Amino acid sequence: MGKKEKVSVRICVGTACFVQGGADLLLYQDFLDPVVLAGCDIHGISCISGCKDDTMAVRPPYIEIDGKVFGEMTQDKLCKLLREAVHA
C-alpha cells in the first residue's frame, strides 16, 4: 500500500477572515486530534477573496481543504472536516 498523501489545508489569513473568527483557527495545534494533525499539511494563504464574492453563500472565515473552499469555519467544524478527510 502506497503512503497516503497528506490533506492540504490552507487557512485564509486575510484581515477580514482573521478578525472575524479566523484567528481562532490558528490554534489548530491545540484543538486538532494529534493523529489528524499528523495527516494534514497546514499553511496560511493570502486572502482568497471569498468575502468580496457576492455569490458566496457563506461568510468568513474561509478555509481551503484539498482545493475546496469552506466558509464560516469554526474550530469544531474544522475538526470534523479534517477527521473525515484524513480517515477517508
Place this chain on the structure above:
Amino acid sequence: MLELNNQYTTIKRQVHTEVLKQFFQDTLVQNVDKIPIQLIPKQRIPTRCCIYKERAMVRYRIMAFLGFDIEREDDEMKSLSSYVQEIMEEDKPLSPLLTTISTACSSCPPDRYMISDACRGCFARPCLSNCPKDCITFSGGKAHIDESRCIRCGKCMEVCPFHAVVHIPVPCEQACPVDAVKKNEAGYVEIDWDRCISCGKCAISCPFGAIVERSTIMTVAKKLKNRDHMTAIIAPAIEGQFPGTLAQIKHALLATGFTSVIEVSEGAHETCLHEAEELASRKREGTGFMTTSCCSAYMTLVGKHLPFLENRRSSALSPMAYTAMLAKERNKDTSVIFIGPCLAKKDEAASLGTIDGVLTFSELASLFVAKDIDVREMDATDLEDVSRFEDCREFALSGGAAACVNKRAAIGDEISFFPVNGIDRKMARVMKTWEKRPVDADLVEVMCCEGGCINGPGVVVKPSVALRLRGGNRASSPVEAMRAILKPKE
C-alpha cells in the same frame, strides 16, 4: 468571561463593518435604516425570541456605535438616519463609555447555588457536614438548599463527589470588581457611575449583549474622510492583533488615512524613566511600596475606592499621555487618536484633553475590513530607530511594565516586585487591606486585565494567539508562527 468569538461578537463586527462601509461610500444616511433588516433577514432562525427583536437590537447597536447613549437618547420615533445626520453635525463626548440596552437584558435571577438531578443522596453527605450555615436538608433521597439561609460560599459545590451542585451566576455582576453593576426596580441592568471604574469587564461578560460600549469612532471616521492631519498612537498590545508585523500594521494605518503613526511604547519609555526615578528616591527614604500608574482602570479604582493609594501610586503620566505630547510636539495641529485594547482609556483621554479620539482594536478591525485593507498585503514601513523604547512593547503583558521600570532604575540593590495580574472582586478586596498592611515589595505593578492589556475588552484575538504572533517577523506568516516554540520568559 465569555469566549472571545461567539455569535454576539460576530454580529457586532458585521454591524460595525457595514456602518463604516456605508459611511465611506456616502450612503449611510439613505441606507442605515436598512442595515438591521439586511443583517437579520426574514429566513434567519432567530436566537432571541424573534427576528424583530433581533433587528431592534441591531438598531441599538448601531446607535451605540454612532456614539449615542441609549439610556438617555433613545427615541423610538426617530429613524436611524436622523441619528446619523445628528452625528454628522456634532461630535459626541468620550464618556460615558458604556450604555445599556434594557430590552436586551435577560433580568438574570440573583446568583445562587442549586442541587441538580445528579445528586445521588450519598451516605457520606459531605455537603451536609461542610455547610457552615446548616442549610442543606435531605428529602426524597436528594439534597436541597434552603435559599433563605444560604450565604453562597460554594463549599457544597467544592465537596460534592458527583459535581451535583451548580453555581448559577449573574455574569455582569460577577465580572464587576467593584459592585457597580446592579439591577433597577424593573429588574434590568443598571450601572452605578459613582462606583464604575470603566474596566469594561461587564460588557464582555454579558451573554445577551445588554451592556455595550458607546463608540466614538464616528469622530475619527469623519476626520478620515476630511483627510485631516491625524496621528494614530498605537498601544503596545497591537502586535499580534492582526495578521501582519508591527511594521505592516503601521503601513495599514497609513493606508487607512492616518497621517502618521507613533508607538505608545515611546511614551512608555518616559513613564518608566519617571517611575524609576521615583522608585529610587522612595527606596532611599524608605517610604515603602509604590504602584505603577499606567493602567487607567486602576487609576479610577484608586480615585473612587482606594483613596489611601493616592500617595502610593507613581506620579508619572501614562504612556498614552506622554505619547500624545510627543505627537503634538511633532505637529501641533494634529488630531491624536489612541488605538488600544482598553475602554478605560476613554475616561483618561476625556480628562487629559490632548487626545482627540480613542479606538479599540476591535473597532480598528471593522475599519480595516470596511476600507478593504489587508494588513498582510502591506509592505513593511520603516519603524526607524526603536532601540530606546523597544523593550517597552512588553507593557502589554503582565510583568512587562515592572521589568521596564526595573531596567531603568539605577539602584544597586535588587528591587522586589509584586504583580497585580488582573483585578477581580477578590483582588479588589485584597487591595483594600493594603491600607492597614502595606505590601512587602518596592514596586507593585497593577494591570486591571488578567495577563495584561493583551486581554483587554477591546482586543480582536485571544491572548493565546496574540502571544504567539508577537515579536520579530512572526505575524507575517501567522499559520506557520503557531508551530514555533515559544521562548521561555526570562
